[in-house]
Amino acid sequence: MNGQYLNDYLKKYYTDSLEEEIVLNKIDKGIIAHLRLIGNNESIRPIFSKKNKDSIDRYNHSYLSIAYESNIEKKLLTVVKPYFLSKYNSGRNYECNCIEIKPYIKEERAITEENRGSKWQIDSDYFNVNHIRIDLKKGTNELHNQFxxxxxxxxxxxx
Structure with missing residues (x-):
């Protein structure tokens, strides 16, 4: 994939962003330890995540977007992606997707009480890095915990 990869500046930026959201209670408590553990890898940073119900409160929904250094991209695409796609797809019961996302700039928003501390909502360059999103829809709470x-x-x- 072309575009910007994770570098030292972005590692600190995404780590600080995650910690700010944790302090402001904007991260699902059940995944904080997982996000911090993932962030301990020098080549990966979590940038966007969720473990909760979908937007209409019907099904369990978990996802993780990670930014990464170029040296780890091949393993993400040839090891991690196939593993999760094969293990977490069961037709009707649950579904996993892995999407490679190129860097993009989004519209900048003013800071409000609701989005304060959420850089992904207010910084137009937040997603301006190569990232992969691993998404699990439906399934039991136990399946999402295992995921x-x-x-x-x-x-x-x-x-």
Whole structure:
């Protein structure tokens, strides 16, 4: 993929952004430890995540977007992506997608009480980095817990 990859400046930026959202209670408590563990990998940073119900409160929905250094891209695409696609797809019961996303600039928003501390909402350059989103829809709470456990284990150890 062409475009900007994770670098030292962005590592600090995304780490600080995650910690700010944790302090402001904007991250699902059940995944904080997983996100921090993933962020311990020198080549990966979590940039966007969720573990909760979908927007209409019907199904469980988990996702993780990670920015990464160019040296780890091949393993993400040839090891991590196929693993999650094969393990977490069951037709009607649950569905996993892995999407490679090129850097993009979004419209900048003014800071409000609702989005204060959420750089992904107010910084137009927040997603201006190559990233991958791993998404799990439907399934039981236990399945989503297992999904996060495997995400954090696999991504924190990936070299």
């Amino acid at each position: 996060w456990m495997e995400l954090s284990t696999m991504l924190s150890d990936l070299v």
